[in-house]
Amino acid sequence: MDKKATLKDVAAKSGVSYQTVSKVLNGKANVSAETERAIWQAVEDLDYRTNAAGRNLRTQASRLIGYTWTPAPPWQPNPILDSFLSSTIEAADAAGYHLLLFPTHNTDDETETYRTLARTGRVDGFIVASMDYDDPRVLLLQKLNFPFVAFGRANADWEFPFVDVDGRAGVAAATRHLIEQGHTRLALLAWDGRSRTGDARRNGYFQAMEEAGLSINQDWVIQLPGDVEAGIEATKTLLSLPAPQRPTAVVTVDDQLAIGAMRAAQSAGLLVGPDFGVTGFDDTPGIQHYSPPLTSLRQPLHEIGREIVMRLIALIEGRTIPESIILPPKLVVRGSSLRSQ
Amino acid sequence: MDKKATLKDVAAKSGVSYQTVSKVLNGKANVSAETERAIWQAVEDLDYRTNAAGRNLRTQASRLIGYTWTPAPPWQPNPILDSFLSSTIEAADAAGYHLLLFPTHNTDDETETYRTLARTGRVDGFIVASMDYDDPRVLLLQKLNFPFVAFGRANADWEFPFVDVDGRAGVAAATRHLIEQGHTRLALLAWDGRSRTGDARRNGYFQAMEEAGLSINQDWVIQLPGDVEAGIEATKTLLSLPAPQRPTAVVTVDDQLAIGAMRAAQSAGLLVGPDFGVTGFDDTPGIQHYSPPLTSLRQPLHEIGREIVMRLIALIEGRTIPESIILPPKLVVRGSSLRSQ
DNA sequence: AACGTTCGGGCGAACGTTCGCCTAAAGAAT
DNA sequence: ATTCTTTAGGCGAACGTTCGCCCGAACGTT
Missing domain, CATH: 1.10.260.40 (lambda repressor-like DNA-binding domains)
Structure with a gap:
């Protein structure tokens, strides 16, 4: 050098x-x-x-934003990473900040990395994603009084700045769409375990079903891990119900489950779309080329990234921060949910 | 705080x-x-x-590695981002480094960001990906004498540390595999424009065809942008050739093209696999669930990340750096290339 | 008794900024 | 002619480290 x-x-x-x-x-x-x-x-x-080090020392700021995510297994697409990161980076850059990526050590205490990054002054704030109930990272950062903005929410009575997507509204829209297509027996594939995001999406189904005056069969609501294999198994089970109770469509809370549902239906000789409706969530890049193309809910990732960064930087710089927002996902209708192609 | x-x-x-x-x-x-x-x-x-700023100032090092990539359009999956980033971050973390992400401003001089990051001491080194012939970033960083390791190579006579994937060997393996399946009329969908990566992959096809003693029809080699639509168009053209010159299989240099090829073949009433063989490149997460599942070439991303980071940190810390390496991709055979299912 | 040697730790300096306060000179106002 | 105000820029200090050099005391050696 x-x-x-x-x-x-x-x-x-x-x-x-x-x-x-x-x-x-x-x-x-x-x-x-x-x-x-x-x-x-x-x-x-x-x-x-x-010189960045000199400036950072003097100003007691790093102009760095910390972000981590849980990587998907290599065979599973990450539906949002590319778009979310690039919009985030862009927004941060415009304000003179950069993004620092750090790993999730699932071995030890998951908050330790956050603590270190915060206390060493390596970053000025965090984007906290993959939120969950009782999220320990929120607790820690609040205790440290350290700037962060969450992508998603946690417990109902916790207060902190966030940007979230209205999963309930999204899944409700998907459910209504299937109902409009003439389906009356709709199943739901939702995540097992409790998470705020999962609960919201599940509730979207219940809400739309209720509003349409449709009854819900207990057997139609299946909780399972969010991967293709689980989706296949669950759909097989659904399709093995006696004909009168067999669903003609399935709403899912993520695209992996939806893909599983499509595959299982196809193995059973059904035509996905006309015979059996399927919707996903995330509009994972590439699903428009499945056969049939998958109907899904697209999160406004560009806007999400922008809004998160904007809030975080305001927080870091001590400005007043806009109210938290909940953005609607957009239903992207494709063949997998259309009765007539 | x-x-x-x-x-x-x-x-x-x-x-x-x-x-x-x-x-x-x-x-x-x-x-x-x-x-x-x-x-x-x-x-x-x-x-x-x-305190990071204090240490950085004193030691004249940021313990940060810079990385950028060109985001794909939202509807296109990024086949490697998740895996590459997570392996890179992990390897960097183990050595006490973090990853700094910065945007590609395609507006102005693309090297300006690199220059600033280097001269301000914001990062200690770069991972330079999406390499191309005459890559100006290489020129700049060499002039600045600033540490970097490339993912990929550039001009044959340029010398710098890199980790690359043997695209030629990969595509040759895919081509041989189709030949073993009994195909003798094989087309190639390759990128237009010149790039070292593109040339290597294209040459893999030529090599395998020659080794098998198969002649190459001029019409079978199509150069095009690497997206699904282009793949569809090109494959339509191929399928409209008179029967004796019509290829029965197509080798492609990326999964998007392969998906396009599959779709076009299916629209033409062909059964992909038995009637028409297709192979891709990258083993994009999710393609195992296409119908039929797509045969593709998987880059050893975990190893690539590790090897790049290891070299870069050695370079930064003034240690001797291992020789550059070229890693083989792995052919993952699935239904799209199998004659008998 | 004078001399080295090791041990345990102090001290000054420097890395490159930013920030607040100070000041010399010039011009304007009384 | 004196005071007041602006203009233009100097200066000391501090941010939190790391590093090399120094030094006193204790100990053992001729």
């Missing part, structure tokens, strides 16, 4: 003190036009750039 | 000078067992963590 020019080098070259150079560069100066020109000239000649 | 304990606080509490505390924490001390205990006790009591 070549050594870099410092403020002192620029100062020496332009004949002022280095503190004055600093002021000029930060627009806080009170200097003659001539001096200013000389300084900028020297900056250019030396290709001077403010 | 609560204020954090510094070395001086720890020193005051344990009755030594703060410099001594620093030495103990870094294992360079020469102190009595008793003093050492007292210091560690104070560290624990105060929950002291080394």
Whole structure:
């Protein structure tokens, strides 16, 4: 590495003190036009750039935002990573921040990494995703009084800034859509375990069913892990019900489950769409090329990233932060849910 | 934010000078067992963590690695991002480094961001991906004498540390596999434009065809953008050839093209696999659930991430760096390339 | 008794900024 | 002619580390 020019080098070259150079560069100066020109000239000649470590030390800020996510197994697509990261990075960049990625050590205490990053001043704030009830990260960051914005919510009575997607409204829309297609016997594939996101999506189904005056068969609501295999198994079970109780469509809370449902229905000789309706959640890139293309709910990831970053930076910089928001997903209708193709 | 304990606080509490505390924490001390205990006790009591800005300034290092990628359009899956990032982060973390993500501004000079990040000392080195011939980033970083390791190669006569995947061997294996399935008329869908990666993959096809003594029809080699729509169009063209010159299988250089090929073949009433063989490249997560599941080439992303990071950190820390390596992708055979299902 | 040696730890300095306060000179106002 | 105000920029200090050098005391050696 070549050594870099410092403020002192620029100062020496332009004949002022280095503190004055600093002021000029930060627009806080009170200097003659001539001096200013000389300084900028020297900056250019030396290709001077403010040293990040020096600035960080002095300002007690890193201009870094921490983010982590739980990587999917290699055979499972991550429906949102690319879009979410790129919109986040872009928004952060516009405000002079960068994103720092850190790993999730599932071995030990999962909050330890957050604590270290916070206390060492490595990052100025966190984007906390994959939220869950009683999320220990929220507890920790609140105790540390450290800036963060969540993607999603936790316990109903916890207060913290967040941006969330209205999973209930989304799944309700999908359910209504299937009902409009003429289905009356609709099953639900939802996640097992309790999570706020899972509860919301499940409730969307209940809400839409109730509003349509449709009864819900206990056997139609299946809780399972969110992967294709589980979706296949569950759908097989559904299709083995006696004909009058057999559902003609299935609403799912993620695309993996929906893919499983499609595969199982197809193995059973059903035509997905006309015979058996399926909807997913996330609009995972690529599902438009499945046969049939999968109807799904698309989260406004670009907006989510922007809104999260905007709030977080306001929080970091001590400005007042806009109210938390809940954004609606968009139902993208494709062949898997259409009776007539 | 609560204020954090510094070395001086720890020193005051344990009755030594703060410099001594620093030495103990870094294992360079020469102190009595008793003093050492007292210091560690104070560290624990105060929950002291080394301040990153202070250390960075003093050591002239950020312990940050820069990475950027070109985001895919939202409807296109990114086949490698999740796996590559997580393996990279993990490897970096193990060595005490973090990953800094920065955006690609396609508006202005694309190297400007690299230059700034390097000269401000924001990062200690780069992972440079999406390599191409005459890549200006390589030129810049070499001029700056700044540490980087590339994922992929550029011009044949350029020398720099890299980790690459043997695209030629991969596509050759896919081609041979189709030949073994009994195909003799094989087409190739390859990227237009020149890129080292594209050339390598294309050459894999030529190599395998030649080795098998099969002749190549000019019409069978199509250069096109790497997306599904282009794949569909190109395959339609192939299928409209007079029967004797019509290919019975197509080798592609990425999964998007392969998906396009499958769709076009299916629209033409062909059974993909038995009637028409297709292979892709990247083993994009999710393609195992297409109908039929797509045969593809899987890059050893976990190993790639590890090897890149290992080299980069060696470079940064001035250690001797292992030779660059070229890793083989693995052919994952699925229904799209099998004659008998 | 004078001399080295090791042990245990102190101390000054520097990394590159930013920030608040100070001041010399010049011009304006009384 | 004196005072007041602005203009233009200097200066000291501090952010929290790490590193090399120094030094006193204790100990053992001729």
